[in-house]
Amino acid sequence: MGPDPAVAAVRLAVRRVLAGRPPGAMVLAACSGGADSLALAGALAFEAARSGHHAGGVTVDHGLQEGSAGRAEAVVRVMAGLGLDPAGSVAVTVGERGGPENAAREARYAALDEAAVRLNASVVLLGHTRDDQAETVLLGLARGSGTRSLAGMPPESARRLPSSLRERLDAPGAVEVSEPVAVRYARPLLDLDRATTRRACLAMGLDPWDDPHNDDPAYTRVRVRHQVLPALEDALGPGVAEALARTARLLRDDAEALDAYAARAYADCEIAAAPGDPAADAATAPIALRVADLAELPRAVRTRVLRTAAIRAGSPPGTLAAVHVEEVDRLVTAWRGQRRVDLPGGVRAFRRHEKLLFGPADAGS
Numbered sequence: 001m002g003p004d005p006a007v008a009a010v011r012l013a014v015r016r017v018l019a020g021r022p023p024g025a026m027v028l029a030a031c032s033g034g035a036d037s038l039a040l041a042g043a044l045a046f047e048a049a050r051s052g053h054h055a056g057g058v059t060v061d062h063g064l065q066e067g068s069a070g071r072a073e074a075v076v077r078v079m080a081g082l083g084l085d086p087a088g089s090v091a092v093t094v095g096e097r098g099g100p101e102n103a104a105r106e107a108r109y110a111a112l113d114e115a116a117v118r119l120n121a122s123v124v125l126l127g128h129t130r131d132d133q134a135e136t137v138l139l140g141l142a143r144g145s146g147t148r149s150l151a152g153m154p155p156e157s158a159r160r161l162p163s164s165l166r167e168r169l170d171a172p173g174a175v176e177v178s179e180p181v182a183v184r185y186a187r188p189l190l191d192l193d194r195a196t197t198r199r200a201c202l203a204m205g206l207d208p209w210d211d212p213h214n215d216d217p218a219y220t221r222v223r224v225r226h227q228v229l230p231a232l233e234d235a236l237g238p239g240v241a242e243a244l245a246r247t248a249r250l251l252r253d254d255a256e257a258l259d260a261y262a263a264r265a266y267a268d269c270e271i272a273a274a275p276g277d278p279a280a281d282a283a284t285a286p287i288a289l290r291v292a293d294l295a296e297l298p299r300a301v302r303t304r305v306l307r308t309a310a311i312r313a314g315s316p317p318g319t320l321a322a323v324h325v326e327e328v329d330r331l332v333t334a335w336r337g338q339r340r341v342d343l344p345g346g347v348r349a350f351r352r353h354e355k356l357l358f359g360p361a362d363a364g365s
């Protein structure tokens with residue numbers, strides 16, 4: 001008799017990710033102890049033993065709840081029992097920037113980045129499911145987001161290491177890593193629903209931990225999970241979560257095509273700073289784009305080019321909003337002599353004749 005269908009589904013999803021990794025590579029499961037990542041950890045241990053990969057597990061102790069250290073230790077024991085080696089926990093201090101959910105996520109990813117580098121991991125697996133993806137799309141819709149955000153979470157991505165960690169890696173005696181610039185993440189379970197991971201845990205004899213935060217209606221995502229999605233399924237019929245995840249997949253293709261178009265358009269619009277040209281003086285405004293070329297682009301491409309320029313000039317991607325980019329766009333499409341737009345991160349966009357320049361906040365005065 002083969003394995004339970006839920007276990008088989010989770011294992012197959014993990015096997016597909018392992019298939020793209022070189023033999024002997026270290027693959028880490030990021031495990032909170034919840035049903036999704038516990039099923040993931042169980043499937044990784046099973047599959048890696050067959051495919052010749054090394055499999056480890058890491059759990060992050062956010063230190064936000066009473067007894068969290070003991071719980072992290074319990075997760076470590078379960079991971080070790082599954083055969084993950086190494087299996088360890090990392091304690092983090094969660095700050096306050098961007099709200100509690102955001103601060104916890106930032107601290108968690110920083111700890112996972114560091115663990116991945118320390119263990120020379122080829123990829124870190126996350127347990128996000130189709131239901132998580134559907135929630136992400138709904139949250140994006142409610143915020144009025146664009147394609148990139150509605151495309152949800154990618155099945156594979158890379159996080160550039162923060163400079164602080166890169167500097168530590170460069171320090172004498174630091175661990176040797178083959179790819180120190182970015183850490184790769186994969187989400188093998190994006191096509192499976194939460195009911196499947198829970199069934200898989202049950203069938204594998206694993207006892208998931210239910211984080212009380214996941215039921216706390218103070219969190220927007222929890223309200224989407226427990227109120228909005230069930231109401232949509234009641235009104236529209238089953239399959240809404242699956243449809244939302246499909247929308248994300250389709251939009252991801254569109255977003256990637258537009259990003260590629262925009263990258264080429266950026267290169268076409270950019271004016272290389274000529275020595276001695278004060279209007280494109282690299283010290284005043286390091287980035288200069290030709291307005292005439294910008295004006296010819298479709299809006300979806302132009303706004304991407306403008307966003308890239310602002311980010312390259314130093315505006316933080318997380319705080320640079322669509323409204324900022326729209327204001328910059330008006331310097332191209334509705335210019336009536338307005339001189340500049342101040343952007344987050346102390347960046348200024350300003351127009352000088354047929355050039356659009358991006359520089360520090362005292363530029364273009």
Ligand SMILES: Nc1ncnc2c1ncn2[C@@H]1O[C@H](COP(=O)(O)OP(=O)(O)OP(=O)(O)O)[C@@H](O)[C@H]1O
Binds near residue numbers: 108128
């Ligand atoms: N404390 C943690 N330690 C390690 N990895 C974590 C932790 N919290 C979340 N993750 C990773 O991020 C993924 C998504 O996080 P999210 O908060 O949505 O999940 P969760 O509800 O805590 O748990 P699960 O996804 O395991 O059911 C998890 O599946 C897991 O891979």
